[in-house]
Amino acid sequence: MPPSLPDREAIGAAPNPLGLDGIEFIEFATSKPQAFGQVLEMMGFRPVARHRSREVLLYRQGGMNFIVNAHGSGLPAAAQLPETPVISAIALRVRDAAAAYRRALERGAWGVPPRVEVMELHIPAIHGAGASRLYFVDRYKEFSIYDVDFTPIPGVEQQPPAVAGLHGFGVVQYIGPGRTDDWSEFYAELLGFSALPDEERFGILPTGRVLRSPDASFYLQLIEPQFDALEIDQDETLHRVAFGTPDVLGAVRELRARGIEFIEAGSVHTDARGALTRPYLGGMSFELVQHELPQ
Incomplete structure (x- = not known):
């Protein structure tokens, strides 16, 4: 052997x-x-x-x-x-x-x-x-x-510092109806991910199931289609990136000064827990989540 x-x-x-x-x-x-x-x-x-x-x-x-x-x-x-x-x-x-x-x-x-x-x-x-x-x-x-x-690229700093303490937090994945357990098993069996308790949530969009990587360095959020919508996109995709920041409100101020716009409508609005950018280029958005980068 x-x-x-x-x-x-x-x-x-x-x-x-x-x-x-x-x-x-x-x-x-x-x-x-x-x-x-x-x-x-x-x-x-x-x-x-x-x-x-x-x-x-x-x-x-x-x-x-x-x-x-x-x-x-x-x-x-x-x-x-x-x-x-x-x-x-x-x-x-x-x-x-x-x-x-x-x-x-x-x-x-x-x-x-x-x-x-x-x-x-x-x-x-x-x-x-x-x-x-x-x-x-x-x-x-x-x-x-x-x-x-x-x-x-010549003349470019190869390690540019992070804006407002931004760091990688996780990825939101859209999945098909009834597929939460299937995808949870996929990530657990292949990569060692584990599901968080339902009461442990992050950000301003606390839906679906959250999986934590075995090294606790990032998270995956699995979201099934919302059936209250008129049109339901059931394609399974990696949908958006979430950034951690120790100060969401401070990060939003700094990013707004750089030209980034955030959604402020109804239940989706900026607060100390998180924020969501408006969609860019037809649908790409980014999420901010209150999170301290581990030392």
């Missing part, structure tokens, strides 16, 4: 089976990269690097990396460059990317065939919600994936 197998079995039984260590990047696909880039810059992100061979930009603030992909040939057929930016992938930091990928396949995940071009790094991935992908990354400390695939 190969020596890696006993380690994988022991790891699989641990509370954090993959050695999950947060999110390395969130990738967006859009045919309007410049327009979306302007929104990201208003949110405090800065473009810091370009992909060596594709129309892809890396945006960063604080410890968050966003990739904006306008290179259609590198995406699944179902996600070919929509005008409205969509979350096309999440890259998870893990102890061993190859072992994490194998373990996910053993537990029923569907692997994504590699689309690697010459001189590009292969990052293993499985299928997520809709046409999205979940990547496994184990190069994120002294040596990162960006060292291989990206070229820094």
